[in-house]
């Protein structure tokens with residue numbers, strides 16, 4: 001399908017590269033355009049790039065009432081050759097459709113999603129923030145747009161891609177390991193539910209727990225399964241821990257855990273990392289006992305935003321705390337972060353097709 005270009009007049013568009021003054025932040029800035037495509041009468045139609053701006057929505061728009069909406073998050077990087085490269089967006093496109101299956105949103109061909117992202121970055125390439133460690137954060141999303149008040153799948157949807165020039169997550173390397181609240185009170189997902197999808201409602205449901213974590217001095221919540229037996233994942237990251245022989249363990253993917261593209265990638269990098277990376281069911285009691293016995297020496301989270309978030313300690317709702325190793329950022333976490341970001345930034349050759357140059361399509 002041909003993409004239609006309805007661009008801002010050149011006098012209103014960025015004409016020079018974006019050189020931010022000070023901290024760019026995450027998710028704050030927008031670019032000049034967005035990609036939009038609609039689904040109705042059983043088909044995806046009318047792919048177009050238009051000025052970034054408000055949608056016109058009826059008050060009965062179904063996603064506003066019943067939350068039938070999904071999203072993705074990915075990044076693009078600028079290499080030393082001055083070109084922009086996306087990181088594994090084909091995997092995000094696959095996961096968008098997996099999320100869609102879970103909340104009854106129609107399949108959107110993955111090559112169309114990839115084409116949409118590339119075309120939008122191409123048009124707004126001057127918005128790439130010229131600053132060390134910066135990236136273009138890519139936010140594709142789909143939401144139900146039919147004006148109808150019944151709890152059933154919508155017959156109309158909009159797919160949109162927006163971009164956010166964002167700064168380096170760690171401005172001067174890792175300095176602090178975070179604390180996680182292990183909650184037995186709040187749960188993110190149950191088997192048979194929507195936990196394995198990036199459904200908007202999952203994140204609304206996490207806000208109350210995140211607030212409870214903040215009240216206890218923790219950065220995020222480490223969720224357990226609904227029976228409080230197994231470790232599942234963090235609000236916006238998968239969880240991992242490192243054994244004293246250097247093995248990295250990620251909880252096994254189930255229908256209550258989002259399949260993180262960062263986790264999948266780190267598993268594929270085990271040879272380059274020089275250690276085993278494997279998935280296991282992680283029982284809470286054993287996990288805590290192994291930390292206390294020094295069998296587990298590092299821990300953290302994997303996700304697109306930070307790549308790796310080192311965890312120095314855990315706190316329970318009764319105030320009990322457990323420190324991992326010496327509570328500081330460990331060598332394995334640093335090694336993973338370095339290799340991963342070197343691949344993203346084109347300093348180290350990663351597996352084929354992980355980084356793909358954004359083509360110059362629109363002169």
Ligand SMILES: Cc1ncc(COP(=O)(O)O)c(C=O)c1O
Pocket residue numbers: 073233234235236237238258259260261262263302303304305
């Ligand atoms: C619930 C949840 N788990 C894990 C992740 C990490 O996934 P990824 O590595 O694909 O960003 C995210 C972020 O996308 C998330 O929202």
